[in-house]
Amino acid sequence: MSFYSGHHLGGTPGLLPKPYYWWEAGALMGSLIDYWYYTGDTRWNDVAQEGLLFQVGPNNDYMPPNQTMTEGNDDQGFWGMAVMSAAENNFPDPPHGKPGWLALAQAVFNTQAARWEKQDCGGGLRWQIFPWNNGYNYKNSISQACFFNIAARLARYTGNQSYAAWAERTWDWMVATHLLDLKTYYIYDGMHVENCSNITPYQWTYNAGAFLMGAAAMYNISDAHAATWRERIDGLLNGSLIFFTGDDKNIMTEVACEPVNLCDLDQQSFKAYLARWMAATTKWAPWTYDRVKPLLAASAVAATSTCTGGDNGRMCGLKWNTRKWDGTTGVGQQMAAMEAVLANTIRHSRSPVTDWDGGTSVGDPGAGGADVGRKNRVFPTVSAAEKAGAHTLLDLYSSRFASCGTTHYTIALGRWLLMTNEAENIKTILGTNMDDWPIDGPRLLSTLPVLGPDSIFTSNGEAWHRARAMLKPSFVRDQVADLQCFDRHIKNLLAAVPAADGVTFDIQALLFDMAMDSSTDFLLGHSTSLLTQASPEAQQFVRDFEYAGRESAKKARLGPLLYHLPHRKLRDAVRGLREYVRFYLKRAIAEKEEAGGSNKARDRRRNYVFLDELLKQSPPEDYTVDQILSVLIAGRDTTATAMAAVFYFLARDPAAVEKLREEISGVGVENPTWEQLKHMKYLNNVIKEALRLFSPVATNSRTSNKETILPRGGGKDGSQPILIPKGTPVRWSSHELHRNKDVFGPDPDEFRPERWDSDLRVRPLSWEYIPFSGGPRICLGQQFALTQIAYTLFRFFKTFRAIEARGSGPFLLRTNLTISFPYGCLSTFRNLA
Numbered sequence: 001m002s003f004y005s006g007h008h009l010g011g012t013p014g015l016l017p018k019p020y021y022w023w024e025a026g027a028l029m030g031s032l033i034d035y036w037y038y039t040g041d042t043r044w045n046d047v048a049q050e051g052l053l054f055q056v057g058p059n060n061d062y063m064p065p066n067q068t069m070t071e072g073n074d075d076q077g078f079w080g081m082a083v084m085s086a087a088e089n090n091f092p093d094p095p096h097g098k099p100g101w102l103a104l105a106q107a108v109f110n111t112q113a114a115r116w117e118k119q120d121c122g123g124g125l126r127w128q129i130f131p132w133n134n135g136y137n138y139k140n141s142i143s144q145a146c147f148f149n150i151a152a153r154l155a156r157y158t159g160n161q162s163y164a165a166w167a168e169r170t171w172d173w174m175v176a177t178h179l180l181d182l183k184t185y186y187i188y189d190g191m192h193v194e195n196c197s198n199i200t201p202y203q204w205t206y207n208a209g210a211f212l213m214g215a216a217a218m219y220n221i222s223d224a225h226a227a228t229w230r231e232r233i234d235g236l237l238n239g240s241l242i243f244f245t246g247d248d249k250n251i252m253t254e255v256a257c258e259p260v261n262l263c264d265l266d267q268q269s270f271k272a273y274l275a276r277w278m279a280a281t282t283k284w285a286p287w288t289y290d291r292v293k294p295l296l297a298a299s300a301v302a303a304t305s306t307c308t309g310g311d312n313g314r315m316c317g318l319k320w321n322t323r324k325w326d327g328t329t330g331v332g333q334q335m336a337a338m339e340a341v342l343a344n345t346i347r348h349s350r351s352p353v354t355d356w357d358g359g360t361s362v363g364d365p366g367a368g369g370a371d372v373g374r375k376n377r378v379f380p381t382v383s384a385a386e387k388a389g390a391h392t393l394l395d396l397y398s399s400r401f402a403s404c405g406t407t408h409y410t411i412a413l414g415r416w417l418l419m420t421n422e423a424e425n426i427k428t429i430l431g432t433n434m435d436d437w438p439i440d441g442p443r444l445l446s447t448l449p450v451l452g453p454d455s456i457f458t459s460n461g462e463a464w465h466r467a468r469a470m471l472k473p474s475f476v477r478d479q480v481a482d483l484q485c486f487d488r489h490i491k492n493l494l495a496a497v498p499a500a501d502g503v504t505f506d507i508q509a510l511l512f513d514m515a516m517d518s519s520t521d522f523l524l525g526h527s528t529s530l531l532t533q534a535s536p537e538a539q540q541f542v543r544d545f546e547y548a549g550r551e552s553a554k555k556a557r558l559g560p561l562l563y564h565l566p567h568r569k570l571r572d573a574v575r576g577l578r579e580y581v582r583f584y585l586k587r588a589i590a591e592k593e594e595a596g597g598s599n600k601a602r603d604r605r606r607n608y609v610f611l612d613e614l615l616k617q618s619p620p621e622d623y624t625v626d627q628i629l630s631v632l633i634a635g636r637d638t639t640a641t642a643m644a645a646v647f648y649f650l651a652r653d654p655a656a657v658e659k660l661r662e663e664i665s666g667v668g669v670e671n672p673t674w675e676q677l678k679h680m681k682y683l684n685n686v687i688k689e690a691l692r693l694f695s696p697v698a699t700n701s702r703t704s705n706k707e708t709i710l711p712r713g714g715g716k717d718g719s720q721p722i723l724i725p726k727g728t729p730v731r732w733s734s735h736e737l738h739r740n741k742d743v744f745g746p747d748p749d750e751f752r753p754e755r756w757d758s759d760l761r762v763r764p765l766s767w768e769y770i771p772f773s774g775g776p777r778i779c780l781g782q783q784f785a786l787t788q789i790a791y792t793l794f795r796f797f798k799t800f801r802a803i804e805a806r807g808s809g810p811f812l813l814r815t816n817l818t819i820s821f822p823y824g825c826l827s828t829f830r831n832l833a
């Protein structure tokens with residue numbers, strides 16, 4: 001429970017901290033119920049009850065609005081199975097006025113039964129609930145397994161035959177599709193609806209476990225079909241032996257990922273459920289006890305022999321076969337070891353109850369309410385506290401600039417900080433006297449843990465010159481103008497936008513995925529494919545990337561003193577990130593060697609790969625990893641938020657969309673060239689204007705390395721030069737700079753792309769408009785980003801007629817290294833026809 005913070009001040013009940021997904025918290029609540037059931041110890045009951053009730057959502061069916069952007073049937077199913085256990089074991093009932101455990105399980109069942117869908121693959125549940133989510137076109141066994149498990153147990157608890165009929169239907173469909181192979185009783189991962197016979201062949205412990213327990217419930221209530229279900233239970237037990245390895249083939253193992261060290265965070269917990277459900281099976285199918293118990297006993301002994309790790313020397317590992325701690329820790333490892341041990345005492349535990357046999361849980365056969373059959377999204381409402389927190393930093397800067405002048409001192413993290421908004425000062429810092437103003441302070445601290453001191457993003461002086469000289473040739477125009485790489489990912493993006501006219505979805509989330517897919521493709525020659533089917537390693541990489549970014553930013557805010565406190569999880573995430581990049585680096589080196597030192601082998605398949613280009617200079621391995629990660633950090637979130645900003649403003653300005661579409665149709669092609677994009681005046685004005693109002697790098701800083709002078713901020717009215725002591729951090733805000741009325745006219749807060757045509761007072765705008773910074777350290781990826789944004793817009797408005805804003809929230813920004821919309825960018829598109 002040291003991983004769980006939902007019961008602490010400021011935590012959210014029923015949520016595990018990121019990067020754990022919501023479903024695993026539901027599985028953890030199930031483990032807390034098991035802990036009480038087996039041991040009688042009530043110490044975690046309140047925590048479990050609070051978590052289970054906090055996450056029910058407005059319709060009491062485990063579809064809380066803040067999870068529905070990613071919620072799958074299996075995610076909802078895990079919460080459903082946890083409350084089913086609560087009902088069966090008479091876990092203390094919820095207080096008066098709250099739904100009963102049984103009613104909650106019925107709500108999950110009702111919403112899922114309404115999603116059974118015959119048109120594709122003849123039935124079954126899709127993995128994802130909502131059409132805009134990745135995985136909506138996938139039908140996976142765990143979604144069916146959860147549904148089957150809940151239906152069978154509801155049939156047993158309530159005696160209602162219609163639940164049993166759904167369980168039968170699910171079983172038959174699994175067999176008909178060969179996801180469940182009746183010869184071996186192996187259960188395979190799933191299939192895409194475009195080709196229902198092309199099965200993804202991975203096998204997971206939790207599929208076997210969920211079907212096994214469901215089949216035992218069916219056996220328990222069957223008279224006429226008892227023999228059939230008994231045969232199925234025996235078959236499933238035989239099939240599940242594949243998960244027991246070691247000399248005596250009796251140690252539970254996640255065979256698809258454990259031996260190759262590729263179990264992601266989700267998969268690290270799966271063994272918990274096989275142990276849990278194998279034990280439960282013995283209550284309803286008692287003859288299985290003699291087969292199950294030796295497996296559970298051997299696995300528990302092996303599991304506990306790994307529990308010597310972590311800071312307290314008691315954390316359990318993942319690979320039980322090693323019989324010693326394998327260096328990994330996590331919620332999954334802890335749950336799995338605990339369930340394996342507890343399961344051994346099943347014989348001494350009570351039998352699950354039913355409605356007529358001691359069960360006290362209150363049901364509601366019609367539960368699920370308005371969510372039954374719903375496929376569109378209910379969006380989170382933004383609370384007053386969240387509103388207050390989200391925009392404060394930039395607002396604070398604005399009000400300080402208004403009240404204290406355009407250059408003023410303030411205190412941040414206990415240190416004096418000079419804030420400036422003067423273009424002349426920014427020019428001096430980034431341009432004229434750049435050598436006096438290295439990157440240091442929070443700007444450096446927020447990237448140092450990930451990139452180390454030698455990357456282009458963290459180095460200064462000679463080291464920076466070396467890194468820039470190495471990277472610059474890879475950004476020459478020919479490469480940037482190659483639109484093939486973007487095109488692949490924009491097609492995936494267009495396919496991921498909900499096909500039905502007018503469905504609300506979060507375009508920002510898709511743009512972040514696309515930016516990661518295209519950046520990794522361009523840099524490594526291998527895309528993360530988040531918009532299509534990301535591999536477990538790619539998913540882990542992205543989780544590590546986001547975790548490392550978030551935690552480094554937090555660390556930087558602690559200030560230099562606390563900065564050096566050890567942070568093991570961050571260190572692990574950084575190691576994961578670097579290993580991922582290193583893998584592709586080694587592959588590129590090997591391919592180059594195979595091709596006799598040239599890049600020809602790869603060049604035939606792809607137009608351009610950044611990594612291949614870098615290798616021409618034969619740089620050291622670690623150094624190359626530093627630079628690749630720098631470019632990824634510099635380019636991914638910035639480009640994604642810039643695109644989200646463009647869509648944000650267009651969704652509120654139909655006239656601009658109309659004008660843009662006119663210009664696009666004037667070009668007369670489907671796939672424009674780089675030159676064609678560059679000549680589209682209005683399109684480029686739209687992008688410039690969005691970057692003005694919503695600069696992804698909204699603020700930035702440098703620190704003086706000697707006593708020096710800035711041209712503005714001194715004297716009575718601040719218009720004179722000012723002496724700057726050595727070691728003074730200076731921060732500027734492009735967010736504020738870009739709203740200067742003297743430069744941008746009297747309406748600086750308005751989105752008005754036309755302003756770039758005629759009525760700007762100052763030209764050129766070199767230091768008044770700096771979304772890509774300026775001077776020798778100006779953004780290296782500027783052309784790359786602008787081209788990608790322009791191409792995306794072009795292709796979007798070739799496909800869609802209009803975009804409309806959804807969600808009534810105010811304009812909120814979250815400020816980190818880059819800024820973003822904390823509540824997404826909710827939109828709906830209108831098709832052309």
Ligand code: HEM
Binds near residue numbers: 443456638
């Ligand atoms: C709209 C998108 C983007 C914006 C607004 C943006 C903005 C910026 C800014 C403000 C800086 C200066 C940071 C500092 O000096 O502290 C910067 C640096 C940098 N950017 Fe970008 N960027 C974008 C996209 C990209 C892309 C797509 C790439 C690469 C693929 C990239 C690569 C870099 C690199 C390598 C640097 C460091 C340059 C140096 O220190 O010499 N950027 N960017």
